[in-house]
Amino acid sequence: xxKIILLLCIVLLGIACESEPYSVESELYTCLMNSLSQxxxxxxxxxxxxYEQYLIDEGTLASSSAESYWNVYKAFAKxxxxxxxxxxxxxxxxxxxNDKNPEELQGLMDCHYKIFETEEYKxxxxxxxxxxxxxxxxxxxINPKMIANKVIEHMTPKDFEVAYNRFNTLLFIxxxxxxxx
Numbered sequence: 001x002x003k004i005i006l007l008l009c010i011v012l013l014g015i016a017c018e019s020e021p022y023s024v025e026s027e028l029y030t031c032l033m034n035s036l037s038q039x040x041x042x043x044x045x046x047x048x049x050x051y052e053q054y055l056i057d058e059g060t061l062a063s064s065s066a067e068s069y070w071n072v073y074k075a076f077a078k079x080x081x082x083x084x085x086x087x088x089x090x091x092x093x094x095x096x097x098n099d100k101n102p103e104e105l106q107g108l109m110d111c112h113y114k115i116f117e118t119e120e121y122k123x124x125x126x127x128x129x130x131x132x133x134x135x136x137x138x139x140x141x142i143n144p145k146m147i148a149n150k151v152i153e154h155m156t157p158k159d160f161e162v163a164y165n166r167f168n169t170l171l172f173i174x175x176x177x178x179x180x181x
Contacts (some may be wrong), residue, residue: 020163024126025126031112034111039098043096066161070155086177090174129151
């Protein structure tokens with residue numbers, strides 16, 4: 001599970017080339033979806049929709065708007081510990097992804113690595129976010145405030161209209177809020 005979340009977070013939320021907005025994110029999201037069976041796709045979609053509604057009901061997200069997703073990062077940048085506790089336990093609900101065989105996971109990683117090698121990716125703002133994260137001092141412990149500040153530095157509210165960025169934001173919230181098991 002941590003491998004999947006780590007892989008998704010490596011490419012944390014960026015913007016694709018200006019000539020074709022969000023094509024990098026679209027390709028990355030397609031890699032993820034293509035690595036899932038139809039049943040898994042439906043299950044993930046239902047869980048993420050349910051989680052989004054949970055976050056709205058709890059006040060972490062004001063709504064399902066792109067602006068609301070953007071505001072999550074602004075909130076984390078001000079206070080890296082959000083006030084609400086997370087009783088949803090997203091990690092547990094998507095743990096069925098841990099049952100994937102190594103070949104299926106390798107296919108997802110190979111798909112992402114092919115994108116990472118493209119010139120389009122290397123000129124994208126997604127790559128800029130990755131490089132910004134890599135530029136942090138080794139002595140610095142990466143925390144949600146640092147991540148939020150890098151996202152704010154390289155993204156705009158409009159970027160959260162993209163499914164890939166919204167998906168990663170939900171994973172980010174799940175990773176950095178207190179989960180009551």
